[in-house]
Amino acid sequence: MSIFCVSRLPLPISLFPCYTSSVLSLVLPTYNEAANIRSLLEGIDAVLQFTPHEVIVVDDDSPDQTWRVVKGLAAQFPHLRVYRRVGKRGLSSAVTEGFDMARGDVLAVMDADGQHDAVLLLTMLRAIDQGSDLVIGSRYIEGGSVGDWVTDRRIISRAGTLLARNLSRVPVTDPLSGIFMLRASLYRGARPLLKPTGFKILLEVLSHVPPTTRIAEVPLIFRMRLHGQSKLSFCVHVAFLCQILRLLSKRLVRIGSLLFGLVTLLLALTLLPRAWSLKLLYTDAQLRANVKTALETVARREGWLLSDISLVSVTPQTLSIIHQDHLRTAQPRERCTIILAQRTLTCDALSQP
């Protein structure tokens, strides 16, 4: 189905056939992708020619001057914008900065190395039109694949995915995918909570969107990069682990209130019986005076230090205490009862704490 629609973007697009009523902002984070970017943009242009869209290339000041190459292509691709980030690095922050400057009501991101097929964007856009809030290109659903990855990378990716799945607030099969599309309203709602560090921005988004978010997954067949070197390095793995730990700790922190409640409740349950058993000391001044006198008399007779005595309970007739000799080597304890009227004392040795 193709209808004519007017782009809402201030772009040199007037009337053209499109597949959707949404305006798509596609963000391409780049770093040293000068060799890949032209063919990628051509592919995207071919796929999205009937869809109102803009392409935002966010380049981290690539040494191969990807940003300059993109600028040079601006005349050829009128929907293209380029943002050169100087002094900043990181895929996730590049994506969020791209999203922040996007003008469309649907946002998407894909790798700029040719590993993602641009055709997938149309499938994802259709899913958005059908009511999904977030659409993910998944390597792990039927029809998807990781392509020709070596075994090591396959295992690491799988392990990372399994780890990350538990952190997503909504169930998905591929929370580490690099290609996804979402409504701008959903992104803006989650934006203040996002910490765009590391390389896995989708995981960050999934950890912060509402659990009611409608999610669709479309099969993604991962391709080999066209040119250049993979950026998957030891640092990337460390950054991913840090992100996982941060998100995990966030989940733990969610139980912070529970922990506080539990600790305070346990303390209250421990402290309350003892305070209760001594309540007469606070309500009966006469008894308090009797206890004071009896305790001092017994302490003088036994040679006890008051600092070695703990009050346990009090009744109008008796005072129950624990006497403990504080020594470096051992601290023998005895439980004693003082008859307040006679000021007599009986003690039983207690086992060491």
Next chain:
Amino acid sequence: MRRTLTAIVLLEFYALFLVLLVLPGGVRTDEAKYLLSIPYPHPPAMRALFRQLAFLPFHEGVIRFLLATLVVQCVWFVWNIGVVLSPLRRTALAVSWLLSSAVILQAGTVMLAPVTAVFGLLFLSLALTPTDPSPRSIPFIGLLWLLSLFSAYHAILYLPLAASALRRGRASIRMTVFYVGVPLVLLALYSLGNPLAIASMFTVSRQDSALQIAEHLRNIGWVWIIAGSGTSSILGTWGLLVSGRKDLLLTGFFLTSFLAISSQGYYAILFTPLLVGGVFILLQRRRLLPGVFIPLQLVMAALLLFVFFPSVHSTPARLTTTMLRAQGVGELVLIDGPFGHEWQYESSVPVRRFTPELASQIEERAQAIVCTRQSCEENVNPEVWVRLENSPVQVWVRR
């Protein structure tokens, strides 16, 4: 990274130096109280931990070193507060903590005041750092507040800072009251179950009430000077006054009010976090020249260390109990006159008070009588007891 590691190692050497300053003097009464986990006056969190480590060889030294490490390494919180400052100003801020005479004189002691000061510094850092604490950290600030209160009652003096830290974490007023209030209620509950803790606090506070006002004010003055080595004392107070921050000023008011009740020298370190906050405010407003401040703080710290150099002499308790052990004294030791908990710590047998009313069967069990008064001869039967010569205090052992 390498610079950070180097700094950590250098700080450890500094901590060791601070331990060596106080180690030769042996265990003092309050230190013994915490090492033996004597239940008064403070709640059990820290002292119970010290006691749990009693199985370690050279327990006293290990605890001293752990506490000194804690106090010295928490300079990283100070460093974190100064993140907005230039490197030199940030260094000056760190110096205001590390070269505070209170830190120098107290970091190596087994006291709860330095631990409380560390809690104070934590709250200060949460209340002052340019990046607000995450709202998710609110329950953990509550737990930190709870831990601080159950470590020492003094932590209550930092209530305004704890509340301010919670507010910075975007806690509502109701939540702030909850997270500050619940630990306070629990502390009150603990105190109700341990009335002798409250009684012992009253006893300590009464000791100061016997002082002349001039003497009391002089003590407070010295506490204030030691807290910031003089330099930070003046500048930090100035910073606090110009800051206009209610949390800092209220904490200052609480601390001063507390000192008005009890002006013991070891409370100086409780003031230090606040003075660091004041110095930070001056550094931030560029009213302080770090190039002048750092050497001045260094000179003042050295001077005050010279004036208040910790005693290197062993306590009479250590010397006497060593003699008694050599005499093979077992079972029980009686002490006539006032004595501190260091006697309990140094003694290998239970220590009891020698009173006129002492039951005869207790006296019969005793193997030695120690006199901490001028003379106890009138209370000792020479037919039963023989006096030991060359002891630092009068000591009798059973014939």
